[in-house]
Amino acid sequence: MKMKLxxxxxxxxTGLSPAFAQNTTGSDSVMTSMVADISSLESDxxxxxxxxxxxxxxxxxxxxxxxxSGLPTRVEYKLPExxxxxxxxWPLPERFTRSGNITDYxxxxxxxxWKNIKVPDSYTPGTEIPVTANVNWVSCKEVCIPxxxxxxxxxxxxxxxxxxxxxxxxxxxxxxxxxxxxEYTYYTxxxxxxxxxxxxxxxxxxxxxxxxxxxxxxxxxxxxxxxxISYNIVENGSSGTVNFFASLYPGKMLSSPNxxxxxxxxxxxxxxxxxxxxxxxxxxLKKAK
Amino acid sequence: xxxxxxxxxxxIPGVLSIFTFQLSHAVNTGxxxxxxxxxxxxxxxxxxxxxxxxVVVLEWTNPDCPFxxxxxxxxxxxxxxxxxxDNGVVWLAVNSTHYMGAEENSNFAGKxxxxxxxxxxxxxxxxxxxxxxxTPHMFIIDRNGNVAYQGGVDDDPRGSSDPSxxxxxxxxxxxxxxxxxxxxxxSSKPYGCSVKYK
Numbered sequence: 001m002k003m004k005l006x007x008x009x010x011x012x013x014t015g016l017s018p019a020f021a022q023n024t025t026g027s028d029s030v031m032t033s034m035v036a037d038i039s040s041l042e043s044d045x046x047x048x049x050x051x052x053x054x055x056x057x058x059x060x061x062x063x064x065x066x067x068x069s070g071l072p073t074r075v076e077y078k079l080p081e082x083x084x085x086x087x088x089x090w091p092l093p094e095r096f097t098r099s100g101n102i103t104d105y106x107x108x109x110x111x112x113x114w115k116n117i118k119v120p121d122s123y124t125p126g127t128e129i130p131v132t133a134n135v136n137w138v139s140c141k142e143v144c145i146p147x148x149x150x151x152x153x154x155x156x157x158x159x160x161x162x163x164x165x166x167x168x169x170x171x172x173x174x175x176x177x178x179x180x181x182x183e184y185t186y187y188t189x190x191x192x193x194x195x196x197x198x199x200x201x202x203x204x205x206x207x208x209x210x211x212x213x214x215x216x217x218x219x220x221x222x223x224x225x226x227x228x229i230s231y232n233i234v235e236n237g238s239s240g241t242v243n244f245f246a247s248l249y250p251g252k253m254l255s256s257p258n259x260x261x262x263x264x265x266x267x268x269x270x271x272x273x274x275x276x277x278x279x280x281x282x283x284x285l286k287k288a289k
Numbered sequence: 290x291x292x293x294x295x296x297x298x299x300x301i302p303g304v305l306s307i308f309t310f311q312l313s314h315a316v317n318t319g320x321x322x323x324x325x326x327x328x329x330x331x332x333x334x335x336x337x338x339x340x341x342x343x344v345v346v347l348e349w350t351n352p353d354c355p356f357x358x359x360x361x362x363x364x365x366x367x368x369x370x371x372x373x374x375d376n377g378v379v380w381l382a383v384n385s386t387h388y389m390g391a392e393e394n395s396n397f398a399g400k401x402x403x404x405x406x407x408x409x410x411x412x413x414x415x416x417x418x419x420x421x422x423x424t425p426h427m428f429i430i431d432r433n434g435n436v437a438y439q440g441g442v443d444d445d446p447r448g449s450s451d452p453s454x455x456x457x458x459x460x461x462x463x464x465x466x467x468x469x470x471x472x473x474x475x476s477s478k479p480y481g482c483s484v485k486y487k
Contacts, residue, residue, distance in 0.1 A: 068422045069483035071446055100385075100413060100486035102422050136447075138355070144482040146355045195317050222444060222478050249440075251474045289475075 029059040029139045034131075034151045035112070039166040041157050042125055048169045049155075050114025051075050051135050053107070058141045060108040063093035065219045067104040071138045071146075075113055078132040082120035089114055091175035092264055092274040093217055103229075104140070105217050112172040129155040177262045177274040183208050184265070184275075190283040197227070197245040198284050202277075206265070210237030213266035218244065220259050223252040224284065237268060246281055248288045257282035315420020318439055318475045322430040325415045327383070329406035330394035335381065342432055344466045345379045346370075349416065350407065351386045351424040352397040354482035359448050360425060361401045369460055370405055376467045380405040385416030386424075387487040413486040423481035427459045429466050438462035440477035 030053055037048040053061055053073070062070040075088055091111055096104045119129070136148035184206045191199045204214075214231040218224075226246045233240040242263070248254065258278035266272050316323065322345075326336040337345065348366055350357050360366060370380040384394055384407055394407040410416055419428060419439075429438035444456040458477040465472045 069481060071480070098483055098486065100417055100422065100484055101420075102483045102486075104483065138482075140482065142485065143353045144355055225476070225478065249474075249477055 029056050029141065029145055030054070030061060030137060030147050032135055032147075032149050032151070034133055034153055035114075035165050035168065036155050037165040037169040038155065038157050041119070045119050045123065047117055047119075047155070048114050049077060049117050049131065050112050050169065050172075051133060051151075052110065052112050053137070054110045055108055055139060058108075059139045060094075060096055060104070060106045060141075061111070061137045061139050062104065062106040063217065064088075064090050065105055065217065065221075066138075067095075067106075068102045070104055070106065070140060070144065073106075073113060073137040074135065075115070076134045077115065077117075078134075079117065080130065082122065083129075084118040084120075086116035086118075089116075089176055091172055092177060092262065092272075095215060095217075112168070114169065114172070126157055129157075131155060175274075177276045180275045180277065183273070186277070188280045190281075192283075192286065193245070196287055197225075197247045198281075198287060199245050200243065200279070200281065200283075202242040202279055204240045204242070204263075206238055206240070209265065209267040209269070209271075211240055211265050211267055212237060214240055214242065215264040215266075216242045216244075217262040217264075218259060218279075219261055220246070222249065223254065224248055224259060224281065226259075246284055248284045250289050254282065254285065315418075316436050316439070318436050320436055321434055322428070322436050323418050325418065327408035327410055327415060328391070329408050330391050330398050331406070332391065333406065335406055335408060337430070340379045341434060343377055343379045344373075344432055344463075345381065345430040346463065347419065347428040347430070348380065348382045349419075349421040349424050349426040349428075349484060350382045350384055350397075351389070351482060351485060352384075352393070352401075353386070353485075354424045356446070356481040357424050360442065363448070365442060366425075367401075367403070369463060373463060373467055378463070378467060382407040383410050383415060383421070384408070385410040385413045385421060386485045387411055387413060388485070413484070416484055416486065421484050423479045424484055425481050426479040426484070429459070429462055429472075431466050432469070437466050437472050438475050439479075441479045441481075444477065446480035 033052050035050050035052050041047045055061060061073050064072045066072050077085060090113065093105045093107060096106060131153055133151040138144050138146050184204050186202055186204045189201045193199055211233050216229060216231065218226045220226050224246050226244055229244045231240065231242050257280055259281045261277045261279050262274050263277045264272060264274045322337060324336065324338045326334060329335050382405060390411060391409055394409055398407055425442055427440065427442055428436060431437040440458060442459045458474050462472045
């Protein structure tokens with residue numbers, strides 16, 4: 001019990017220096033640093049391990065679906081044996097559009113990307129945890145610059161900065177897309193076109209809010225071509241639609257009738273909320289070669 | 290009766306807005322490749338129609354783009370162009386970067402030892418006509434003048450796959466086109482930097 005009180009007083013996470021370091025390719029459009037939140041390590045045997053990216057003004061890095069160009073940001077951790085890593089978590093992205101009908105999805109200014117890590121049963125509280133992160137990204141403004149960084153570090157549980165980082169992680173946790181509950185209902189209609197694309201319309205009926213704006217981020221992987229996305233708010237914000245065209249790339253197969261996507265709703269209260277929204281796209285198979 | 294009223298109320302907005310205006314846009318695979326005339330980095334005027342009857346490759350490029358730089362380091366395009374040159378394949382690079390002209394493209398051709406023309410499309414007109422979104426973005430026009438392939442070089446944007454595991458969509462399609470065979474994978478997701486239109 002007394003050890004528990006002493007533990008928070010222990011010192012800094014070695015190697016996780018507070019200063020951001022430049023990436024190893026020499027460009028300084030993006031700075032990265034590793035951050036950990038170990039506040040749940042003793043209670044839950046889990047901790048959050050992330051990379052904070054800070055971009056210079058005008059530069060952006062990419063979401064898991066980068067859109068028309070760029071590359072998804074990649075974070076990989078090497079941890080001791082039997083540590084379980086969750087998937088990389090992506091806060092709500094933004095859209096960057098440019099001339100030529102090119103839309104990218106990603107982040108500017110700063111973003112925290114992280115994974116939830118579970119320590120094995122064999123882990124003894126108070127033991128240090130060595131970790132190596134391999135981070136790579138593409139940052140673009142007028143030109144694009146690839147970046148990569150290998151960060152070797154040791155996490156020492158019980159340091160006070162771990163508690164401070166909990167607020168940081170909690171703040172970014174709020175920016176993850178939520179699972180939809182009662183906020184709205186939706187259904188998808190499709191219509192064949194003359195060409196290879198199928199037209200889709202997602203009809204949204206908002207229940208607990210009035211929408212002023214929508215943003216939609218498809219996540220089709222390499223399987224589907226998605227284009228000509230448009231949105232509509234109708235009925236004074238109580239309903240709306242997302243329209244898009246999609247086709248299956250030749251030789252690709254659908255592993256599910258649905259495509260993942262993220263819907264961001266801006267409401268009359270000034271809130272911006274993002275939801276995970278699977279969209280039924282199985283009708284693309286009618287035109288598949 | 291009330292139920293039917295509600296159903297109609299919900300349905301009408303859906304019906305009205307599903308009628309979307311289809312903007313004319315990039316070429317579909319199978320369509321006739323739009324003709325164009327551009328000046329290359331040496332000052333020659335080049336039209337697509339000059340090459341009717343040949344297999345033509347259009348390679349959207351930008352020397353400032355790390356994806357293009359990697360492919361030129363790995364000689365992806367250079368080797369394919371050389372391989373099929375004797376089969377009469379016409380290889381045209383197109384640069385729609387708004388801030389580059391003949392000089393920048395000449396420098397690129399010189400440094401990378403590019404033997405084929407780089408067409409200067411600074412206005413972006415031809416790029417937008419074809420729907421070129423990335424550099425690189427590859428198009429193959431068959432002997433009938435139709436777009437037979439459009440998309441990425443392969444499925445390895447990071448350049449980290451084992452070549453034996455990589456799908457070389459463009460190279461495979463080019464081989465098919467030269468032999469007059471059907472192209473199985475006639476389009477794929479292009480990857481690269483965004484084309485830097487005006």
